[in-house]
Amino acid sequence: MQTRIGQGYDVHAIAEGLPMWLGGVQIPSATGFVAHSDGDVAIHALCDALLGAAALGDIGLHFPDNSDEWKGADSKMLLAKVVEMLSERGWKVGNADITIALQAPKLRPHIDKMRATLAPILGVGEDAVSVKATTAEKLGFVGRGEGCEAWAVVTINKD
Ligand code: MG
Secondary structure (H helix, E strand, C coil): CEEEEEEEEEEEEEEECCCCEECCEECCCCEEEECCCCCCHHHHHHHHHHHHHCCCCCHHHHCCCCCHHHCCCCHHHHHHHHHHHHHHCCCEEEEEEEEEECCCCCCHHHHHHHHHHHHHHHCCCHHHEEEEEECCCCCHHHHCCCEEEEEEEEEEEEC
């Protein structure tokens, strides 16, 4: 069996009155993410990690943010397309580990729902999907509530 590792990173600015989607789940919040798609930074980082593991470029290459096709796109659909791209090449997801840095609101109550949402799209059990959240201790742009960052690491396997 071949195994590969991929990592991904994404950031989006925060603004008042926009929806906040993270890990495929809508988070109740007065603020949300400025984005061409739904702005789900966690899924975007995850997509880049998967594409990176298979050396298939990045999310901007496959889903350009100047394309009307992806305007307001549900990132879960982008993730499903990435998983399909890997599957066409014989790759299956092993596990995923995501870290989200957001000052507010607290994400802990939503973490298990994110794992339950992402696992079936990735074709793995929930025990293979980790989502972790941290604040930035009020430091930098994340700490000032100006943006949200996410990092993802994945393994993919081929028989
Ligand atoms: Mg993004």
